[in-house]
Amino acid sequence: xxxxxKIPEASIPxxxxxxxxxxxxxxxxxxxxxxxxxxxxxxxxEYVPPEEQVEVKIDPDRMAAVLVxxxxxxxxxGNIVPIFQIKDLLKGRIASKxxxxxxxxxxxxxxxxxxxxxxxxxxxxxxxxxxxFEVRDEYSNxxxxxxxxxxxxxxxxDVREVVPMIISIAEPESIxx
Amino acid sequence: MHFEKRRANAKTEIPxxxxxxxxxxLLLFFMVTTTxxxxxxxxxxxxxxxxxIEKIENKRLISYIWVGKDRRxxxxxxxxxxxxxxxxxxxxRQALPEVIVSLRVDQSIDMGLVTDIQQALRKxxxxxxxxxxxxxx
Numbered sequence: 521x522x523x524x525x526k527i528p529e530a531s532i533p534x535x536x537x538x539x540x541x542x543x544x545x546x547x548x549x550x551x552x553x554x555x556x557x558x559x560x561x562x563x564x565x566e567y568v569p570p571e572e573q574v575e576v577k578i579d580p581d582r583m584a585a586v587l588v589x590x591x592x593x594x595x596x597x598g599n600i601v602p603i604f605q606i607k608d609l610l611k612g613r614i615a616s617k618x619x620x621x622x623x624x625x626x627x628x629x630x631x632x633x634x635x636x637x638x639x640x641x642x643x644x645x646x647x648x649x650x651x652x653f654e655v656r657d658e659y660s661n662x663x664x665x666x667x668x669x670x671x672x673x674x675x676x677x678d679v680r681e682v683v684p685m686i687i688s689i690a691e692p693e694s695i696x697x
Numbered sequence: 698m699h700f701e702k703r704r705a706n707a708k709t710e711i712p713x714x715x716x717x718x719x720x721x722x723l724l725l726f727f728m729v730t731t732t733x734x735x736x737x738x739x740x741x742x743x744x745x746x747x748x749x750i751e752k753i754e755n756k757r758l759i760s761y762i763w764v765g766k767d768r769r770x771x772x773x774x775x776x777x778x779x780x781x782x783x784x785x786x787x788x789x790r791q792a793l794p795e796v797i798v799s800l801r802v803d804q805s806i807d808m809g810l811v812t813d814i815q816q817a818l819r820k821x822x823x824x825x826x827x828x829x830x831x832x833x834x
Binding site: 544551561567633637639691 | 728749825
């Protein structure tokens with residue numbers, strides 16, 4: 521009978537395991553991009569061919585026209601205002617319509633020239649959105665004692681019902697031709 | 698006065714045997730959350746800044762359109778022309794009905810071009826839009 525050789529214990533050295541794991545960890549830490557997409561959301565109206573377009577008369581009291589020309593001057597209902605004042609001017613008018621029925625809420629129309637710089641347009645749109653957000657915050661503070669973003673879904677829907685965000689992005693004139 | 702040094706007799710050693718496990722756990726977390734950048738942006742742009750910013754809750758739905766300083770437009774991996782947008786976006790919308798279009802437009806672009814893109818999007822029925830902007834502090 522052959523004598524069995526004693527087999528030495530086979531083992532993988534695990535001391536460097538932590539180092540390897542660390543290396544991998546650092547690689548993924550560095551490679552991770554957590555970039556959140558932020559921006560101003562908007563829903564475009566459906567495309568209607570020009571021959572099917574119908575003009576709807578809107579009560580001028582409901583409507584605020586914000587015009588931005590190519591130099592970045594802002595006109596609200598015929599008055600020239602600085603761009604950072606759009607918010608304060610519109611806030612009161614939006615809030616005054618809180619108790620009115622759905623079809624009487626404020627509509628803000630934003631119209632630009634084809635040569636207006638994008639940056640100015642975004643600044644104006646930003647101001648309009650801020651106005652709506654602040655009115656929503658004030659309303660929810662008055663009713664629920666909380667900010668709009670802290671409300672639950674049902675309450676948010678309620679606030680959205682009272683202060684709907686209606687922004688109309690008018691087409692520059694030359695496109696309608 | 699004589700102070701006696703007070704020191705616990707117990708062994709003070711942190712067990713390191715479970716270290717690799719902890720590290721692996723972290724590693725797995727980062728591996729799962731990492732998204733490698735799929736598209737290479739070919740145009741040069743600087744986003745405008747805004748305060749009334751919202752986060753897009755669902756990243757899967759986003760489809761980007763880049764517009765660079767030099768008015769070049771990019772969708773997916775390629776530079777495209779204005780009249781191609783409608784067809785490309787229509788195909789995207791058919792694949793994903795609730796697609797959100799994120800416009801990453803350089804801040805010095807004129808509104809004419811932006812409006813043309815919007816018209817193309819309207820014709821393609823991609824109506825959910827997002828003007829990508831940085832947070833103004």
